[in-house]
Amino acid sequence: MTSASSPTPVSRIRWRRGRVTELGRSWRDAQEMTVEVPGDGAVRALAHPSLVGSPALGDDVLLNTTAWAQQLGTGGYALVVAVPDRLPPDPTGPGHLVKNRYSPLQVSVQGVDEQQTEHHDLIAAAEDLGGMPVVVADLHSALPAVLAGVHVTDPALKVAYVMTDGGALPAAFSRTLDTLTDDLAGVVTVGQAFGGDLEAVTVHTGLLAARHVLGADVTVVTQGPGNLGTGTPWGFSGVTAGEVCNATYVLGGQAIGALRISEADPRPRHRGVSHHSLTAFGRVALGGVTLVAPRGLGSALGAQVEEDLAGQPERNFVEWVDSEGLDEALAASPVTLSTMGRGLAEDRAYFLAAAAAGRYAAQLAIFGLPPV
Template identity: 85%
Template sequence: MTSDSSPVPGSRIRWRRGRVTALGRSWRDAQEMTVEVDGDGTLRALAHPSVVGSPQAGDDVLLNTTAWAQRLGTGGYALVVAVPDRLPADPTGTGHLVKGRYTPLQVTVQGVDEQDTEHHQLIAEAEDLEGMPVVVADLHSALPAVLAGVQATDPALRVAYVMTDGGALPAAFSRTLDALADSLAGVVTVGQAFGGDLEAVTVHTGLLAARHVLHADITIVTQGPGNLGTGTPWGFSGVAAGEVCNAVHVLGGQTVGALRISEADPRPRHRGVSHHSLTAFGRVALGGVYLVAPRGLGSELGSQVEEDLAGQPQRNPIEWVDSDGLETALRDVGVPLSTMGRGLDEDRAYFLAAAAAGRYAAQLTLFGPLPA
């Protein structure tokens, strides 16, 4: 038997109790608040009310402050684990999928692909994506920029979003998704991610749901907010973008890679075309990816991008896309653009590249593959 003084090796959580002193902004199943914690002072905290309860000023809350104490993660929050005196109601309905499995906060959802859903037969019989273009990016921050590129090309196209579990698991964590709700055909959360309009077990069934349930013309796939990276060639959560490309290929979709391009990132491995893109699309994705680069980067960065992409396998065609009008579309997309703390003016190339991928996907939808 172990005791508190002799913990077993493994994962560590920094637990704290606190008292809510004020509520802040709220959005889709997310509530910011200020919490006073003995020894830590005043913290900014976040709760997902459907999971942990709806806190009010004066409530005592149980917090996970692990990432907050290390200054890690998107948002910098302490996370509310429970509001003991204001717990949510027991779940109802027929959902049997468990996400966050065997963690203390596992949740039950109804999957679009499980037996007791109205869509089960449709997903069971779906053969492929019918050639649907799928834009794959490794960072959540690319989502609004890709969408801007699609809308600038044809605003009538239906765009779905599939969120993988490489970053934040609750879709409600993303303020971007809340702001873009009226511009998306729907959100599908896959793997251990949860909280979308539809839930799916795998990327494969999530893509099929986007096409056949949400009737998307184009689907965008990224991980949730946040990215885990170790500065090693393979140790970053964006590697999964390559596996998404494989799923699209197997299901008969057209894969479009949103390249991570920057001239502002202080880390050499992310200057020009990031090693994340080169690895995920060039080494993990096995079925061929349209790699899209925007014209108008400037001669020096443009030359660097050409050089970075020269080593891509033959199966990955390089597509240079006209960027006229994309910067205006990015400024009008309706949500703040930010990647690694940099906005459009600080890292124009990153957002322009994502928007160009959206434009190319729209062109594939409208006209099919473009001549070389």
């Protein structure tokens, strides 16, 4: 109870109530809809049925419109918090890992690393990744490009995806993952992220699960869709890419950095090699990481990338990888490639760099040692 002398708490959520007037696209565990909200009009909204049930036409829904009101790009939906007149049934499945902890929407899932699962003994006994290549990127948009680079090199390689909690927490929010279901060995959500084929407490057990449960030859790790940035070197959710490299090093994997390279980004700090890549891989990844740059960037951008990477610490290696065939692989991706609102034609360098990291990882998986 708030005492007389305590200030009234300031609301951190923009609450609205409205009625569903149209149902839109659905994928994985996500349902788009239009909700008519008094005072706001038609609002673009999203529900995760496993959390709140499946809203139907005419249902009244309770919405969190905070991100919608800010007109955010990736996450600019109003989110359905509840269908108050038609609540879903109580959960009956096993699992005691609580994610989105202590928020009003915390959920319980069964973790691959908890005692009651069939995989607990395997994960408890696993000590390393056996040299598995782990491609680490700071943005979710790199995933389909990395995958294209792996599979154009060897389509038989099994690729797992580990999603960290720097962006979206529900894996179901990602239409990319829905499209890539048949191309991935599986999805592991770690930390506060949830909704993968497997759940894990930490990125460490997530990597071990990718290797030993999913049988991955290569694993890709990024945050979920969206990110949080402040225009400062350290205030970016993707800085944790460096911590993923550290986890990979500790577990005996081979960390490969998918560099964020652009000649189209209007912000100078992201031209050439983004300052976020230089911070995460150059200053946070203390165990060392192989940074992959693609040949074929063009002389001016190639020279800038070479200059940007010249100051890397000795523990990091820079590998220039042949890009032959990567443009075609990217164009053939089942996912419509997009990063910061730019597609393949607008920001080829970004996707080419991610695909080159995937090719390098595939070569490591095939030959076991860095290719000469």
